Amino acid sequence: AQTVTQSQPEMSVQEAETVTLSCTYDTSESDYYLFWYKQPPSRQMILVIRQEAYKQQNATENRFSVNFQKAAKSFSLKISDSQLGDAAMYFCAYRIGTASKLTFGTGTRLQVTL
Amino acid sequence: EAGVAQSPRYKIIEKRQSVAFWCNPISGHATLYWYQQILGQGPKLLIQFQNNGVVDDSQLPKDRFSAERLKGVDSTLKIQPAKLEDSAVYLCASSPDWGGRVEQFFGPGTRLTVL
Structure with missing residues (x-):
C-alpha cells in the first residue's frame, strides 16, 4: 500500500526566514505525482505545488x-x-x-512568528 | 470563478441519528470527490464520481454511508446511522478531469460532531 509520512507535526519559522517541511513516501510505482496542499484555519485546502515523478527538475512556484529525491522517496517543501x-x-x-485518488500524509502545522 | 460550495458548515447530532451533506462543485468539473478528515489526520477518500457514475468507493463504509450525484452536478453524502467515530470534517473536492497532475479544488468542508 502507498503511504505518505510527514514526521514533523509542528514547525515554527520567523517572518522572512526559510523553513523546510519534510515528506517521505513509499511506492513501487514508477509513474506518480506528488503534491503539497495548504489548509489555512478556514479549512479550504489549496494546492501549493506539484511534481511529476518523471521530471528531474525540482518544481518551483514563487x-x-x-x-x-526520487531514490530516497523524499519530497520536501521549502518556503x-x-x-x-x-x-x-x-x-x-x-x-x-x-488513478486520481490522492493519498495524504498526516500534515505539518506551520506557525509563523514576528 | 465560484469555488466548491458545501453545506452545512457545521452539524452536531447524536449517535444513531442521520445526517446529510451537500456539495456543489465548480461548474464544468466532471469529477467529484468526498473525503473524510478526522482530527489529526490527512483527508481520506470516501468516494469519487466521474459525472454521475462511481469510480472508486472502496473506502466508503457502505453499511452506513451513501452518496449520490444526480445529473452529474451536485452531490449528497449521507450517514445513517451515525457513530461517534464519524466525527470529522467532510471535504468535497472537484476537478475538471482525473488522474496525473490534475489539481483537485476543495470546498470549505462540513464539520460533523457526533455526541
Whole structure:
C-alpha cells in the first residue's frame, strides 16, 4: 500500500526566514505525482505545488520550491521569505499516474512568528 | 470563478441519528470527490464520481454511508446511522478531469460532531 509520512507535526519559522517541511513516501510505482496542499484555519485546502515523478527538475512556484529525491522517496517543501499568511497545515500527497485518488500524509502545522 | 460550495458548515447530532451533506462543485468539473478528515489526520477518500457514475468507493463504509450525484452536478453524502467515530470534517473536492497532475479544488468542508 502507498503511504505518505510527514514526521514533523509542528514547525515554527520567523517572518522572512526559510523553513523546510519534510515528506517521505513509499511506492513501487514508477509513474506518480506528488503534491503539497495548504489548509489555512478556514479549512479550504489549496494546492501549493506539484511534481511529476518523471521530471528531474525540482518544481518551483514563487517562494515555494521542492527538493525531490526520487531514490530516497523524499519530497520536501521549502518556503522562502516566510509570511504571516503562510501559517497553516501543510499536507503532502501522492497519486499514482493512472488513478486520481490522492493519498495524504498526516500534515505539518506551520506557525509563523514576528 | 465560484469555488466548491458545501453545506452545512457545521452539524452536531447524536449517535444513531442521520445526517446529510451537500456539495456543489465548480461548474464544468466532471469529477467529484468526498473525503473524510478526522482530527489529526490527512483527508481520506470516501468516494469519487466521474459525472454521475462511481469510480472508486472502496473506502466508503457502505453499511452506513451513501452518496449520490444526480445529473452529474451536485452531490449528497449521507450517514445513517451515525457513530461517534464519524466525527470529522467532510471535504468535497472537484476537478475538471482525473488522474496525473490534475489539481483537485476543495470546498470549505462540513464539520460533523457526533455526541
